[in-house]
Amino acid sequence: MKIITISRQYGAGGREIGLAVGKELGVTLYDRDIIAATAKASSIDASQIEREGEEISATESILRNITPISYDQKDYIYETQRSVILDLAAKGPCVILGRCADVVLHDAGIETLNVYIYSGEAHRAERISGYLNTTDTAAVPLLHRADDLGGVGLSDLFPYIGNLRLKV
Numbered sequence: 238m239k240i241i242t243i244s245r246q247y248g249a250g251g252r253e254i255g256l257a258v259g260k261e262l263g264v265t266l267y268d269r270d271i272i273a274a275t276a277k278a279s280s281i282d283a284s285q286i287e288r289e290g291e292e293i294s295a296t297e298s299i300l301r302n303i304t305p306i307s308y309d310q311k312d313y314i315y316e317t318q319r320s321v322i323l324d325l326a327a328k329g330p331c332v333i334l335g336r337c338a339d340v341v342l343h344d345a346g347i348e349t350l351n352v353y354i355y356s357g358e359a360h361r362a363e364r365i366s367g368y369l370n371t372t373d374t375a376a377v378p379l380l381h382r383a384d385d386l387g388g389v390g391l392s393d394l395f396p397y398i399g400n401l402r403l404k405v
Contacts, residue, residue: 239330240347242339245354247383248361248376251334254354259332267325268334271318274325279317281310289314323347 241258245251252268259266276283289311315337322341325331333342339351356364358380365376 240326240342240349241332242342242349242351243332243334243354244339244351245335246356246361246380248365248380249354249356250364251354254352255332255334262330262332264330264332265328266332266334267322271321271325271333271336271338274321275314275318278321279314281314286314286318 241262243251243255243258245254255266255268272283272286275281275286279286318336319341322333322336322338323345325333326338326342326345326347339349342349343351358377359373361380362373362376365371365380366373369376369379
């Protein structure tokens with residue numbers, strides 16, 4: 238297994254786990270590098286890619302494979318990001334965090350270990366409030382919004398997403 242993808246709930250600690258896995262295995266972790274490379278290749282601002290890329294990652298990437306959807310800027314971002322992910326995967330063993338890499342690589346026929354990291358609401362709210370310097374109560378609506386955008390539970394519907402699930 239050369240490539241590990243990590244999908245996660247917002248606030249569950251996926252980035253920290255990805256960093257630890259990459260360090261332990263001696264491989265590169267790709268996270269924000271994907272956004273930067275997509276921005277460079279597409280000439281679209283990285284903040285817009287970050288917003289729109291996460292919104293289309295889970296649900297729309299699967300829907301686009303089963304139903305025709307008109308081509309728009311989200312499609313352009315997705316296709317550019319897809320190309321970036323495939324290029325990174327071709328470089329060799331790595332850990333790829335988010336950006337729908339599990340779906341992209343599966344669709345390309347590339348063997349991966351897909352990990353889905355999730356956690357309880359209280360734990361996530363505590364983590365989010367810590368790095369946003371707010372209260373746990375104020376963090377709850379943020380994690381609910383992220384859950385709504387990210388397609389929580391998708392790994393239950395599509396078996397190649399989250400071959401390994403870790404609750405933290």
